[in-house]
Amino acid sequence: xxxxxxxxxxxxxxxxxxxxxxxxxxxxxxxxxxxxxxxxxxxxxxxxxxxxxxxxxxxxxxxxxxxxxxxxxxxxxxxxxxxxxxxxxxxxxxxxxxxxxxxxxxxxxxxxxxxxxxxxxxxxxxxxxxxxxxxxxxxxxxxxxxxxxxxxxxxxxxxxxxxxxxxxxxxxxxxxxxxxxxxxxxxxxxxxxxxxxxxxxxxxxxxxxxxxxxxxxxxxxxxxxxxxxxxxxxxxxxxxxxxxxxxxxxxxxxxxxxxxxxxxxxxxxxxxxxxxxxxxxxxxxxxxxxxxxxxxxxxxxxxxxxxxxxxxxxxxxxxxxxxxxxxxxxxxxxxxxxxxxxxxxxxxxxxxxxxxxxxxxxxxxxxxxxxxxxxxxxxxxxxxxxxxxxxxxxxxxxxxxxxxxxxxxxxxxxxxxxxxxxxxxxxxxxxxxxx
Numbered sequence: 272x273x274x275x276x277x278x279x280x281x282x283x284x285x286x287x288x289x290x291x292x293x294x295x296x297x298x299x300x301x302x303x304x305x306x307x308x309x310x311x312x313x314x315x316x317x318x319x320x321x322x323x324x325x326x327x328x329x330x331x332x333x334x335x336x337x338x339x340x341x342x343x344x345x346x347x348x349x350x351x352x353x354x355x356x357x358x359x360x361x362x363x364x365x366x367x368x369x370x371x372x373x374x375x376x377x378x379x380x381x382x383x384x385x386x387x388x389x390x391x392x393x394x395x396x397x398x399x400x401x402x403x404x405x406x407x408x409x410x411x412x413x414x415x416x417x418x419x420x421x422x423x424x425x426x427x428x429x430x431x432x433x434x435x436x437x438x439x440x441x442x443x444x445x446x447x448x449x450x451x452x453x454x455x456x457x458x459x460x461x462x463x464x465x466x467x468x469x470x471x472x473x474x475x476x477x478x479x480x481x482x483x484x485x486x487x488x489x490x491x492x493x494x495x496x497x498x499x500x501x502x503x504x505x506x507x508x509x510x511x512x513x514x515x516x517x518x519x520x521x522x523x524x525x526x527x528x529x530x531x532x533x534x535x536x537x538x539x540x541x542x543x544x545x546x547x548x549x550x551x552x553x554x555x556x557x558x559x560x561x562x563x564x565x566x567x568x569x570x571x572x573x574x575x576x577x578x579x580x581x582x583x584x585x586x587x588x589x590x591x592x593x594x595x596x597x598x599x600x601x602x603x604x605x606x607x608x609x610x611x612x613x614x615x616x617x618x619x620x621x622x623x624x625x626x627x628x629x630x631x632x633x634x635x636x637x638x639x640x641x642x643x644x645x646x647x648x649x650x651x652x653x654x655x656x657x658x659x660x661x662x663x664x665x666x667x668x669x670x671x672x673x674x675x676x677x678x679x680x681x682x683x684x685x686x687x688x689x690x691x692x693x694x695x696x697x698x699x700x701x702x703x704x705x706x
Contacts, residue, residue, distance in 0.1 A: 272532070274369040276445040277322045281332055281340045281370075283438060284320065288334030291392035293431050294383075295320060295330040296403060310492070315624035316396075316435050318533050323368055325358065327376050331386050339371045341386070346375040380406065384413040393425040396432045432629070439623060440630035441647035446534065446623065447680055450649060451689050453490065453531035454538070454678055458692035460484035461525060461540045464499075465693060465702045470519035470544050474499040477525065478513050485529040494535035495626045497527035501544060505672025506657040508616060517544045522552055524672055528626070535626040537651050538690050539676035546703035548696055551667040555656055556696060558590030559673045562654040566618050570652065570679055570686040575641040576632055580618040583654040587614050595665060596658065613658055619651040622678055648681045652688075 284293060297317040301309045311326055321330055321342065328344040347360035361373035374382065387393055387410055395407050407428075414424040442450070460481040467480045478499045485492065500510040501517040505524035517523055521544050528536035541559075543552060562583040569579040588604040591597040591613055597604050604610050621628035628649075633639040644650075653676030660669040675694060679686040693702045 272322055273445070274322065274367075276443055277320060278340075278369045279443075280438065281320050281330075282338070284435065285332050285334045285338035285340070287434060288332065288338075288394060289392065290335045290390055291394055291429075292334070292387050292390040292425070293330075293332040293394035293434075294387075294403075294407065295332070295431065296400075297323070297326060297328045300326045313533070315533065315629070316432060316439075319435065319439060319624060321368060321370075323359075323364065329376065329379055330370075331383075333386065333390070340369075342368065342370040342373040343376045343379045343382075344373060346377070380409070383410040384417075387411070387425055388414045388417070388422045390425045392427045392429055394429050394431040394434060397428055397430065399432070436629040436631065439628065440621065441645060442623060442649050442680070443647070447647070447649070449532050449534045450536065450623070450678070450680075453494075453529055453534050453536040454690045456485055456488040456490045456531065457528040457536035457538050458690055459488060460527065460529065461538055461692035462702060464525055465540070465542055465699060468517070468523065468542070468544055468546070468703065470517060472517050472544075474501055474504075474513040474515050474517060474523070477517070477523070478527075481525070481527050490529035490531050491533075492530060494528045494530040494537065498525065498539075499527070500524045500672065503660065503670030503672065505541065505674075506659045506670065507672075508657070519545050520549065522671060522673065524674055526674065526676065528678075533624050535622060535624070535628075536690065537622055537626050537653075537676060537678055538692055539653055539655075539674045540692050540694065540699075541673045541675065542699045542703065546705060547700060549667075551665075552671060553696060554594065555590075555658070555668065555671050555673055558587065558594070559654055559656050559675050560694070562586035562590070563652055563675050563677070566652045566654060567677070567679065567686065567688060570644060570650070570681060572644055572646055572681055572683065572685075574644050576644060577641045579652060583618045583652075584610060584614070587654060587656060590656070594668065596668070613656055614654070615657070616655070618654050622649045622651055644681045646681050646683050650679060650681075652677055652679055 298314040303309045331341040333339045344364050365373040411424050463484045464477045464480045496511045499513045501523045502521040504510045524541045526539040565586045566579040566583040569582040588601045588610045621630045655674035658668045658671045677688050677690040679688050693699050
């Protein structure tokens, strides 16, 4: 992994700090039970600036005339490496990750007052972690106690995450390349699930096919807990039990994406358990697919973040009227928001190091206008239709839940859909053919 993008991001951050100092800890290890830990996953903000994979690490970035990046990490320890694996140590961290200096993590509290002294602003994620708030307070108080020696504590504490969010919102070429590779692996996983799906299987068996393909192709694992929802389970937006038997003549909705080098893919596909869409399923699916196509066409630089949601809602609203789920005009259905009975979520979100990635959706200032899309922004496009069984719903539509989700990057003229799992009815049925 080249360090050039990480060095460039730290330089960019330092240039925005003025005479300030930023403190960026990674995530702690978490106990699963007794003396067993959850698989370790670094903090996304820390990784964005360092690419450093170990726990117990902190990055300090200083601005001003002589900006510096200083990493605190675990010391080399041969005994612990026998049990837990390789450690870079401060010397290795400095050599391999391009920081200006590195020290053992045990020296952090001793060195922190010196690093923040005489800085005008301290950039910190206040309120995110109580333990870190306490450590920052202790360091500030230490500097304040040295005022007679001419030391000055920072007069302001500002939100570091808000600053980095703006950087993370527009991806650089290395990020987009990684996300494309994550998407290719995820698409292969969805295609594998389609090929292996059979009536009578358990939802978790399809989940296992996803895991197999993700890991076989080198992914770190799931970017989020996968949804494998057969039949009416697909009408539960965040269904994750994945433990029911897949019935014949039903649809199955899979929302799953892998994580690769910290970056997430996020794909949803809906397909018939038995490999053939029924007429009612086909009608519903074509409505959602048309809504997605309209939404994708609305993703372009300069467009409002909400424009593509509005485009999808208009198509879905017409579809609900055509299916006799709702009455009235499209404008009336949208104005009354009656469509929300069958489509209750936004059409997408930012995507990156987090599956619901960093970045504001509305601009600062009075009025709170929606963010305008710009080249390099990555987001999902995921309209859906969720028809829960009810007395006023045609029986053939009972329990149909459909979502179609792809990942896109905004380009200089429109957007590029970089997920390519089978999506049209023809493609899906061809992949699932049994003969």
